Amino acid sequence: xxxxxxxxxxxxxxxxxxxxxxxxxxxxxxxxxxxxxxxxxxxxxxxxxxxxxxxxxxxxxxxxxxxxxxxxxxxxxxxxxxxxxxxxxxxxxxxxxxxxxxxxxxxxxxxxxxxxxxxxxxxxxxxxxxxxxxxxxxxxxxxxxxxxxxxxxxxxxxxxxxxxxxxxxxxxxxxxxxxxxxxxx
Amino acid sequence: xxxxxxxxxxxxxxxxxxxxxxxxxxxxxxxxxxxxxxxxxxxxxxxxxxxxxxxxxxxxxxxxxxxxxxxxxxxxxxxxxxxxxxxxxxxxxxxxxxxxxxxxxxxxxxxxxxxxxxxxxxxxxxxxxxxxxxxxxxxxxxxxxxxxxxxxxxxxxxxxxxxxxxxxxxxxxxxxxxxxxxxxxxxxxxxxxxxxxxxxxxxxxxxxxxx
Numbered sequence: 001x002x003x004x005x006x007x008x009x010x011x012x013x014x015x016x017x018x019x020x021x022x023x024x025x026x027x028x029x030x031x032x033x034x035x036x037x038x039x040x041x042x043x044x045x046x047x048x049x050x051x052x053x054x055x056x057x058x059x060x061x062x063x064x065x066x067x068x069x070x071x072x073x074x075x076x077x078x079x080x081x082x083x084x085x086x087x088x089x090x091x092x093x094x095x096x097x098x099x100x101x102x103x104x105x106x107x108x109x110x111x112x113x114x115x116x117x118x119x120x121x122x123x124x125x126x127x128x129x130x131x132x133x134x135x136x137x138x139x140x141x142x143x144x145x146x147x148x149x150x151x152x153x154x155x156x157x158x159x160x161x162x163x164x165x166x167x168x169x170x171x172x173x174x175x176x177x178x179x180x181x182x183x184x185x
Numbered sequence: 186x187x188x189x190x191x192x193x194x195x196x197x198x199x200x201x202x203x204x205x206x207x208x209x210x211x212x213x214x215x216x217x218x219x220x221x222x223x224x225x226x227x228x229x230x231x232x233x234x235x236x237x238x239x240x241x242x243x244x245x246x247x248x249x250x251x252x253x254x255x256x257x258x259x260x261x262x263x264x265x266x267x268x269x270x271x272x273x274x275x276x277x278x279x280x281x282x283x284x285x286x287x288x289x290x291x292x293x294x295x296x297x298x299x300x301x302x303x304x305x306x307x308x309x310x311x312x313x314x315x316x317x318x319x320x321x322x323x324x325x326x327x328x329x330x331x332x333x334x335x336x337x338x339x340x341x342x343x344x345x346x347x348x349x350x351x352x353x354x355x356x357x358x359x360x361x362x363x364x365x366x367x368x369x370x371x372x373x374x375x376x377x378x379x380x381x382x383x384x385x386x387x388x389x390x391x392x393x394x395x396x
Contacts, residue, residue: 018202026196033188059191066195068336068396070202071266080268084338088267126186145186145194170200181395 006031011078018069029062035112036061036086043090047099056125057093061086063177083108092181129179137172140165203334209262212324212331213254217354219323224358228316231362242366245288249371250360253281253379254353257346261328264343265335278349288368307365310374316362317378318385320355321348325386329393336396344390348383355382 004012010028017025036058044054064085072081087108130138136158143154155165237243256277263271296304307313328347337343356375365371 022196029192071336084267144197145190148193169198
């Protein structure tokens, strides 16, 4: 039995994640992040942006991968799917900062091979966009993200039903993606 | 927010992700139902449809319109997924064109040149270019809504192909009412109607299908 390549590993975890395995999903997201980071940092450096900008792009790509994970055809390799989403979001993010970007997909695929493991400090794009949400969705996102609470714990803390928290969290993430897209920088 | 914190939120957001093929299939069904409802309420089959079904030209129209609807739907499903090449299915879009060309060739061979003008112009051209776009509204809206669940790398193109699919559905209904069956008529007026829907699909797509 051969050891799966890294891309195959990602696909295995993502498949499990889509079937509901949270641990596998976390493994996938954590594993994919360094590659996204290395691509974003290379692009940022070449265009004279600060490292914080690159981390914002990483977060935007992760959000897109999450919200559009069902668009991956599980019968196909996951690499091109990740590369295409990454390329789209990086181009969008850089365009919003007023830069014209040429980015052939081959560059992206190549860059996803390199890795940057150090957790970056974002320039707080997401925090700023979070500020544009209403208080309750914002509190829910912060509770889950920063405090690391589960949906159940958050529901108890905010005296809401689990279902309501789940819906609100999902909507908040979609709203963040929409805010990125429409108002960006 | 640190990236590791964002990941916490993404992992915890376990709202089930929609299945794209199911969503698009449902959109096609819903759109067809909408177009059909409008068609049967306001327009209806041509009165001599039983007789028309026995001819060659009349059923042939459906071959063209249905192959367009099916091919375009197949392409749209691919366009909704990032990183999936649509090229091979794109060739499927040539099928309705080929069928149309064959029909035109057969018509030119089988009929005398003095009748070509009348066959091409027909008597329903104004109906054709208004009814087909009108009936496409439902299917196009349903398809665009479903495409918003996807991640089309080229939103305008996806909208345009959705317009093709919507046109195919609308044209199928329209063809069952129209008494101009000549391929010369179909080759002239149906593409004009379809082009209008494609342009609208493209324009809406560039705005509504961004993600």
